[in-house]
Amino acid sequence: MTATMDAADSVRREPEPDWVSCGRCRMLLYGKRFTRSAKVCPGCGWHSRLTVRERLDALLDPGSAEPVEPAGSVRDPLGFADLVPYTERLDRARRETGLEDAVQVVSATLGGRPVVVAAMDFRFLGGSLGSAAGEAIVTAAEAALAWRTPLLVITASGGARMQEGALSLMQMARTSNAMAALDEAGLLTITLVTDPTFGGVAASFATLSDVIVAEPGARMGFAGRRVIEQTIGETLPESFQTAEFLFEHGLIDGISPRSELPQLLSILVGAAATPSEGWADGVADPVLRDPESLSPPGIEEVVRRARVPGRPTALDHVANWTDGFVELHGDRAGSDSPAIVGGLAELNGLPVMVIGHQKGRTTEELVRHDFGMPSPAGYRKAVRLMRLAAKLGIPVVTLVDTPGAHPGPEAERTGQANAIAECLRVLGGLPVPVVTVITGEGGSGGALALAVADRVLLCENATYSVISPEGCAAILWRSSAAPAVSAAAQALRVGAKSLLSLGVADGVVPEPPGGAHRDPAAASTLVRDAVISALRELHGRDGEDLVAARRARFRRFGSAEISPTTRETVK
Incomplete structure (x- = not known):
């Protein structure tokens, strides 16, 4: 010193x-031991x-x-x-x-x-x-x-x-x-x-x-x-x-x-440090980019697998990928949403900001995380973390798995639509690489809010749609019966093969046989390797070029020159 x-x-x-007395519980503490414990009371945890x-x-x-x-x-x-x-x-x-x-x-x-x-x-x-x-x-x-x-x-x-x-x-x-x-x-x-x-x-x-x-x-x-x-x-x-x-x-x-x-x-x-040399060395890209290489099960099974609680969550992925992760909380405006998690981490020596929807495996976890349906505070927290990533010049990795944004009256009172819109705008203009993986359900604008990316990847048994099959069936088929729901899912083309053909997804991450829930660790490793491979491709790109290409990518969706058979124009 x-x-x-x-x-x-x-x-x-x-x-x-x-001897000293704890300032909170008044426990009598041996002075030298109290000092050695950094002046923290062993009884009540009071920090002097x-x-x-x-x-x-x-x-x-x-x-x-x-x-x-x-x-x-x-x-x-x-x-x-x-x-x-x-x-x-x-x-x-x-x-x-x-x-x-x-x-x-x-x-x-x-x-x-x-x-x-x-x-x-x-x-x-x-x-x-x-x-x-x-x-x-x-x-x-x-x-x-x-x-x-x-x-x-x-x-x-x-x-x-x-x-x-x-x-x-x-x-x-x-x-x-x-x-x-x-x-x-x-x-x-x-x-x-x-x-x-x-x-x-x-x-x-x-x-x-x-x-x-x-x-x-x-x-x-x-x-x-x-x-x-x-x-x-x-x-x-x-x-x-x-x-x-x-x-x-x-x-x-x-x-x-x-x-x-x-x-x-x-x-x-x-x-906030410089990436380690060779952070992407030795990582093979597992992503499938040819729709014909996919042989999905029936659409009902795809939807079921996308929703299975045993699939790896965002926090499961982070725990599997990184040695150090600091989760950041709060929208700085009076609230937080447990349905969106995010924080700073090192991925193979590359500093990244990870943001994702968080569901859970058990009923208790699902309830605690609002079933992965974020309130406006969650999206505002995400925007804060996106802007921090841009400030530090580090990539953003988003993991999408949500039925949709929270639909409650409190969410409407606190600006759900505006919060999602701000996510779309900020993410679209970030001057750093952005990679999204839809790991389970990609439900409507609540999912898209974290998916305006340079590379959008889809897990093999994940789904992505403007509305849930049940919601579509109730509105257009005027039925909640299983045949109507199945017909809606088929018509919406929510599965990986269709989304890859449409160009909405840039690639598909394979899953273990039977789905990610059968071997969560192996499934997570495949997603990790896909993310590293995508970041390796984007690393070093100029920020203005990234933003221009990202905006051009989304500009073309729905344009007349695009068809399911000309997906190269989307890329």
Whole structure:
């Protein structure tokens, strides 16, 4: 660790107490053991606050941290004094912490990869955001920009520093502009929320990161709990503004215990790294492109196989394909949808963004994931992840398996049609490779929202249609009887051979005999190899060329020159 950090750690360093009391459950804890466990209570999981030194030692590769010194800032711009002059408060905070201000900036490595870190220390005037703290955040962002590395911000703050008046308020815009510059440069930003994170920090750089992770129980919000209760005259629930509350409402990507943070952050930083050489070597392309090579079973059997719960789900595929996957959650607007999952992963050494519909194998799982029928929040989450992939310059892989978008009244009230339309528009214009595999049911616009791709592949027993056979039979045949449903499925041409002939699918991924549910692992490996082969073909293509070709592909559907026998024109 650096000399600066050593000095901070040595200031007022008192002997470690033999026993400490948990701040939540009041369990008596042996001091040295509590410290060794990163100050997490073994009984209730309460996470005690850490100093900057403790925080960086716990997260970063040993010995890798080097200080990044911010420029000087105004000391007491208002000549402020309350019960104690501001200058005296500053001097006391510096003596007690050994820090110049509330934010420490270092360059370091995390999992062997470079990163710039701006870490807040709540001991310094409650981690408040003043001119010096704002300068430190901006310095960290500028260092990340200069060195082309990810930025990790670790927050702990009560809000803006009142003693600096309007200049403190200006730090919100100052730091937000610095984060915007990293967005424009395509650099990954991560926020680790620790307890507490409030006010101007929460309403600026803390919530502008690409990925927001919180420690269990960490609180974050704009207004504090007491202020809100006094304003509305109501008592808020105990969980209000906690990490768990934020996660439930789609405002953060995840919650991670302190012991798991180094690995999680390492995977995230790695997802923005340069692809490993030879990431596609040795992978044979299994995709079938000649309709005549397919001998499907009857259409009723195809539809049945497409819906069998034992088929690999999106999360099954990700688990089979990758060693590291960080699922990202939330639409950042107050909700999440478990029917769409997505996140950053490395596929054979190639960083990718994987987004897919998620059903489940058991009834419990199906219910928990809304039977794979996304609400608007799911599609808005997907759009957020698509845009992140475009920012980082990494491919998007989408896995489609849904009966359709959620048809409920709440979905309509919250903008289902608009959410799907935005998916179509954003996905169609992404300047990165996009590969879609329809792995089960491809139901209507709810499926197409994730399928505006450069390469659209279909599993051998998957289906893709404007409406379900049952829905079509009920409307046009005015019957729900099996013969009508079968006739509708046949007429809609929902199977792989027909879709390949029509050019809607670019290729078909074979399945194990009898269907993917008979051997899910083998089925998943075939899909993986198909995806890698498609990405190998698209890798290195110019972003503008990709968008132009993708739009041209979909422009031709339904044009007069296309017929089932001239599918080459579609490709």
